[in-house]
Amino acid sequence: MPAISYLECSRCRQHVSADTPQTVCPACAGTLYVRYDLESLKKIAQRPGPDAVPSMWRYADLLPEVVPVTLGEGWTPLLPSRRHPGLLIKEEANNPTGSFKARGMSAAVSMARHYGLKKLAAPSAGNAASALAAYAAAAGIEAHIFMPRDVPMANYLEGEVYGAHVTLVDGLISDCGRIVAERKASEGWFDVSSLKEPFRVEGKKTMGYELVEQLGWTYPDAVFYPTGGGVGLIGMWKAFEEMEELGWVSGRRPKMIAVQASGCAPVSRAWKEGATASKTFENPATFAAGLRVPKPYGDTIILDIVRESGGTVLDLPDEEILASLLDWARHEGLFLCPEGATATAAYDRLIQSGFLKPEDKVVLFNTGSGLKYIDAIADAMHLRRPATKQYPRRTPVGGIITPQ
Ligand SMILES: Cc1ncc(COP(=O)(O)O)c(C=O)c1O
Ligand SMILES: [Zn+2]
Numbered sequence: 001m002p003a004i005s006y007l008e009c010s011r012c013r014q015h016v017s018a019d020t021p022q023t024v025c026p027a028c029a030g031t032l033y034v035r036y037d038l039e040s041l042k043k044i045a046q047r048p049g050p051d052a053v054p055s056m057w058r059y060a061d062l063l064p065e066v067v068p069v070t071l072g073e074g075w076t077p078l079l080p081s082r083r084h085p086g087l088l089i090k091e092e093a094n095n096p097t098g099s100f101k102a103r104g105m106s107a108a109v110s111m112a113r114h115y116g117l118k119k120l121a122a123p124s125a126g127n128a129a130s131a132l133a134a135y136a137a138a139a140g141i142e143a144h145i146f147m148p149r150d151v152p153m154a155n156y157l158e159g160e161v162y163g164a165h166v167t168l169v170d171g172l173i174s175d176c177g178r179i180v181a182e183r184k185a186s187e188g189w190f191d192v193s194s195l196k197e198p199f200r201v202e203g204k205k206t207m208g209y210e211l212v213e214q215l216g217w218t219y220p221d222a223v224f225y226p227t228g229g230g231v232g233l234i235g236m237w238k239a240f241e242e243m244e245e246l247g248w249v250s251g252r253r254p255k256m257i258a259v260q261a262s263g264c265a266p267v268s269r270a271w272k273e274g275a276t277a278s279k280t281f282e283n284p285a286t287f288a289a290g291l292r293v294p295k296p297y298g299d300t301i302i303l304d305i306v307r308e309s310g311g312t313v314l315d316l317p318d319e320e321i322l323a324s325l326l327d328w329a330r331h332e333g334l335f336l337c338p339e340g341a342t343a344t345a346a347y348d349r350l351i352q353s354g355f356l357k358p359e360d361k362v363v364l365f366n367t368g369s370g371l372k373y374i375d376a377i378a379d380a381m382h383l384r385r386p387a388t389k390q391y392p393r394r395t396p397v398g399g400i401i402t403p404q
Contacts, residue, residue, distance in 0.1 A: 011028050016032060034201075047217065055070060055074045056203065057070060059209045062246075069110045073106045076210070078214040079091050089364055106135055107202045109139050119188055125292055126147055133159045142164075146176035195234070208235065212239075219252060220362055222360060222361075224364040226367055228292070230298045255312070257314075259345075260291055261317075264284030266294060267296060276300055278295060327344075328341065329370070
């Protein structure tokens, strides 16, 4: 594992030492990126071979020098679609706590333990809170998590089960963020909000390393990413930059396609307006809970990356997301999370519009398991569990009696 050379501000490029815990750039509040001496690393860093650990820590040569807090995150399967010849699903449901948020929290909590931090806090749309709760428990660190009251039940339950301090807030993730910001100094919390500390991006960047490795060290034509805060998209772009500097991959980088729900589409709106930053999206509402981020902190970085990559941003209404979720469950055997189904719905749209061709090699992130959303999906389907007496019963010889 390499020593960190310095942290670099994504906006003003100021360098900050990583010897002590850092949040954002002290000069301009920009997100800090972890930088290594890639010139020297080039001589020693190895592409992982067949014996590398089957987790994101297989890229330890490009992650901070730290003893990892690991629950087996990353190295998730890349599953070919049964119907679309060019389409591969990066199945992040297989992560601890059932979502890709495990990657970022494994890295952030590892560094927190390394720095000797005792209390971590985060606002969350849901899955980040679950992951923080699990990794903090594994590290013996306190987790203080703040989520909207109407977060999927699984996220609330996980927080409680893992022993975190859970607060449900009557409001949005932005309100949760405000509470953390107001109380962190007096409570002694270290804030691990998306893009307000440097290491969640480091964990999430491993998605970029993995997809390139799984494609035989080549780039796909496009990557679909359900975008709330955009941490994964930003992390993958960093991974591509690093891999090119190391000589691990070359060629044209993928078109980055950021997908949002129409009920909360600040980045998509900014994209349509040709703006360089988003405006707060008022009254956001979607069952794709992870996409309910009304004003992502990294909006400008997301828009820059999409533009540079030749990609696009689009948003889909909940009905189309649900239809795609059911389509994939019934025809491919995958129970996508609503955020992942936003991406599959977007894929269909971009094939229809001709932006992509069916033979284009596309990696699409299913960022979590549909099983984490049983309440939200059942609601969206207007599904209620039938009363017990309506269940079919089996006769002693295995036939079925349909109740009257
Ligand atoms: C399942 C799922 N997908 C996507 C996202 C959005 O992730 P990001 O903040 O990296 O854009 C979230 C965020 O909570 C999520 O839980
Ligand atoms: Zn700065």
